[in-house]
Amino acid sequence: MLKTLYIRDAFKCGEDSEVELIGWVRSKRRHGKLVFLDLRDSTGIIQIAVKQGIADSETFMKALDVGLESAVKVRGKIKRDARAPGGVELHCNHIEVFGPSLDGFPIRKGVGLKFLLDNRHLHLRSPKVAMIMKIRANLMDIARRWLRENGFIEVNCPTFITAAVEGGATLFKLDYFGRTAYLTQSVQFYQEAAIYSLEKVYSLQPSFRAELSRTRRHLTEFWHLEVEMAYADLYDIMKVIEELVYAIVSNLSKESEVELKALDKVVKPEMAEPPYPRIKYAEALQILQSKNVNINWGDDFGADEERILSKEFEKPFFVTHYPKEAKAFYHMPDPNDPSVCLNTDLLAPGGYGEIVGGGQRIHDYNLLLERIRENGLNVEDYRWYIDLRKYGSVPHSGFGLGIERMLWWLLQLPHIRSACLFPRTPTRVYP
């Protein structure tokens, strides 16, 4: 192994320890016979002091000339010094530039948003981006762990599909050896098939939406955590959502403590401690109307409505029992009031809006056929999905959670694309 010591560990080395570090030159400050380099790796940044007299003249010249973001190996002694960032620096006596920068590194102080996005492949090197990605990795790991510990089996579903979950308008169409296929926008239907074998399933994979959405909370490709559970009704699945979201928030606050602190973000278990407030659509409508919002029964809540509602709550909250016209055909109508369905959205407080959408599915064969026809959809397109209701159909519920939406809320990011390594939006599919 070329590399033997990480920068984070170099800070723990004793005074005058002779160490070798490998990393990238993040910045350089020249003072005649003294040069400072900031050396970066995945674990941190350390200041390298190259002084003529301590370093030989060849090493000193290399330090003078090295380009930003060059990959270098440096050797020297660890020194405590109050003037160094973090109180520790390396007094360098040898440098090897084994991966030089062939040009001036384009990412500099003051560059604009468009430039950063156009150069995302280089922007990733910023410690801030790296910290968000570490938090993201923890979030996904925590979610998987919780689901596994609670008896859910991870399944992997196809990305190529032929029929839409939500309707055709938002699908990416592609050529599949002469046939028309689409990219999945949700694996829900496949998971509904899987519960007849595995009962409790989940998957974590990308979903695609061909929506020309120009907002800070939309991506065309996002990571979708979807869960489906046999024998669960609406209230059972709400409990799963609540506990899963709490597990994510409370564990993340501990397991990503270092990164959260460095980013100056506050994530605390109390932010998501169950139980979450539960209101029905009709009650939400009353709240809005009492605040003079012009909205009528049957209208879905827009961004403004979600923002106003979310100011009423300090924690995530459920909105349930939407009018069936506002929701997709597969939602189970409420037996007590068939004009609404047994669905739920989980909205984050503070204007961040919808994080989770889900509910109970129709398991009755004839009712499903009826709802498909009522929605003007072609029964043939949904043949296999309908087929599931012909053989031992059981009540079941599920939901989908947007990974980037969750990060967007928890880290209070200005835009959801900051939650992705290479975000995909309507205007951006490169790099």
Place this chain on the structure above:
RNA sequence: GCCGCCGUAGCUCAGUCUGGUAGAGCAGCGGGCUGUUAACCCGUUGGUCGGAGGUUCAAAUCCUCCCGGCGGCGCCA
């Protein structure tokens, strides 16, 4: 799809209202500096003003169309 804003040097922007030979800071390059914190000081290179038409003696500037981007809405996770 609808509404608004923007496009001038490698980057960040001024100049557009009120038409008259294209500017600054940073980066780069050359030089200086032994304690900086994405340092500082001196000098210096660098532009088909997003594209195409039009008006005018004259267009970065005024008009029309197109292209690209950003933000908001709708849609959703």
